[in-house]
Amino acid sequence: MSSSLRNQIGQLARRSVLRTLRQPAQIVPAIVFPLFLLAVNAGGLKDATNLPGFPTDSYLTFILAVPFIQGALFSVMNSGTDLARDIETGFLNRLALTPLRGAALLSGLLAGAFVLGVVQAVVYLSVGLIAGAELAAGAAGGLVLLILSVSITVAFGTIGLFAALRFGSGEAVQGLFPVFFVFLFLSAMALPLDLLTTDWFHAIASVNPVTYLLQAIRSLLIEGWNLGDLALGFGIAAAIGAIGMLAASSALKTRLVRT
Amino acid sequence: MSGATSTVGATHPPGVSTVARAVAWRSIHNFLTNPAFLVPSLLFPLFFFVSFAGGLAAIGDVPGFDFPSGYTAFQFVFVLLQSAAFGGVFTGFAMARDFESGFGRRYMLAAGHRSGIVVGYSLAALFRALVTWTVLTTVALIAGMEVGGSGGEIVALYALAVLVNVAATLWAAGVALRVRSIQGGPLMQFPTFLILFLAPVYVPLDLLSGWIHAIASINPVTALLEAGRGFISGDPVLVGAAFAIGVALSFLFALWARGGLRSAEAAG
Numbered sequence: 247m248s249s250s251l252r253n254q255i256g257q258l259a260r261r262s263v264l265r266t267l268r269q270p271a272q273i274v275p276a277i278v279f280p281l282f283l284l285a286v287n288a289g290g291l292k293d294a295t296n297l298p299g300f301p302t303d304s305y306l307t308f309i310l311a312v313p314f315i316q317g318a319l320f321s322v323m324n325s326g327t328d329l330a331r332d333i334e335t336g337f338l339n340r341l342a343l344t345p346l347r348g349a350a351l352l353s354g355l356l357a358g359a360f361v362l363g364v365v366q367a368v369v370y371l372s373v374g375l376i377a378g379a380e381l382a383a384g385a386a387g388g389l390v391l392l393i394l395s396v397s398i399t400v401a402f403g404t405i406g407l408f409a410a411l412r413f414g415s416g417e418a419v420q421g422l423f424p425v426f427f428v429f430l431f432l433s434a435m436a437l438p439l440d441l442l443t444t445d446w447f448h449a450i451a452s453v454n455p456v457t458y459l460l461q462a463i464r465s466l467l468i469e470g471w472n473l474g475d476l477a478l479g480f481g482i483a484a485a486i487g488a489i490g491m492l493a494a495s496s497a498l499k500t501r502l503v504r505t
Numbered sequence: 506m507s508g509a510t511s512t513v514g515a516t517h518p519p520g521v522s523t524v525a526r527a528v529a530w531r532s533i534h535n536f537l538t539n540p541a542f543l544v545p546s547l548l549f550p551l552f553f554f555v556s557f558a559g560g561l562a563a564i565g566d567v568p569g570f571d572f573p574s575g576y577t578a579f580q581f582v583f584v585l586l587q588s589a590a591f592g593g594v595f596t597g598f599a600m601a602r603d604f605e606s607g608f609g610r611r612y613m614l615a616a617g618h619r620s621g622i623v624v625g626y627s628l629a630a631l632f633r634a635l636v637t638w639t640v641l642t643t644v645a646l647i648a649g650m651e652v653g654g655s656g657g658e659i660v661a662l663y664a665l666a667v668l669v670n671v672a673a674t675l676w677a678a679g680v681a682l683r684v685r686s687i688q689g690g691p692l693m694q695f696p697t698f699l700i701l702f703l704a705p706v707y708v709p710l711d712l713l714s715g716w717i718h719a720i721a722s723i724n725p726v727t728a729l730l731e732a733g734r735g736f737i738s739g740d741p742v743l744v745g746a747a748f749a750i751g752v753a754l755s756f757l758f759a760l761w762a763r764g765g766l767r768s769a770e771a772a773g
Contacts, residue, residue: 286703286717
């Protein structure tokens, strides 16, 4: 990477991080909302641990994986809305007049998602452990969990960038939120895959990548070290990130030609 | 709309029903013709229903869970009441957007009886909920939902949902008229979400324990849910309490919305 590109990414990353940190309206819901649902689900579905074959006797430990994915979904909204605002206010047009490279723009914009991802993961894990959840993989597993969580958050952030560049409107990006929530809802979010007794739901959850992201996080919390689940989780996060980045790069080219 | 327009142009200011019809007509028209409003209203409850009834079906096998009509019907009642509440909240969003764009001020200038504005939005919210319930009920029946209740009990279930819709609309209207900006959206949405999910959503109250049992026991939505589930299974419980709560909430939030209207009038 040339020093010029590093400098460009650094400048935009700094702006993206500051912008995220200066908007409590972005940070607070991304942390509070998943924690609220964690509390409600952990209390309301506690009896699910009585089902034969349930992998742990602590539903809190089982459901603790969900806030990490919900938090990542907020990253789609935050990164997308920020970029959409840059498009709506003409900031992207001004950037287009500079020799800034597309890769620098996209990477820099993901810095805000990265920082928010770190904050979210630390808060979710800390709150979960304080509330009594287990972390079977120990302290090193906690570190891997943070890295996995941030990888997922950044990967989802690329989809937000693509949506912003494709539609150019913050409202359109916000409108995608329910669409992404469908992926979470139609996964093994509340019960393990083999306890999903409705055939069609089991079939959908089996091909839904979110199921395997959840399983990777759960493996660290419940089992300890399951390298197969972890590799699958990191692989899916990398694939989503790569596809999102390619789509965003393509949309950026079109957007800059259009403007 | 033509009727309303001609009355606006007349010597006497339009009455409550004329204003209400005009406001409701416009709001319903916007709802039906804009996919950005229509689609989420229909899809959100369906996703909740599919996710809860499909993904959590095994919860019906938990020891102590003995709801006679099965887990699909158990969750249907929650999703029905939730869609009733969110039909009201989404209408509050529309109201806030109208006031933010200045259209609400034009309503205030044109309407002699301004309470008709709130009534109009409430009628639109009810229409919105009826559309959602039609789709939701159809999907639930296709999915094989068992209905143990009689015709009268099912009517009572939907009557309860109407009360929830009215109460939620008046709550959201009170916020929208005070904030007069779409930025007030989370204020309308979050408390509604909170009170709904702090009720026995996934299992009956008896199977809850700890802090969530304590909160659910005093949450008024619990009585609404239990009565609704009683109606669909043909074993009515807490009927009087549920309707009393529905009427009381509607009355309280009507006062709240009236205060909002005064606030909007004072703001000019």
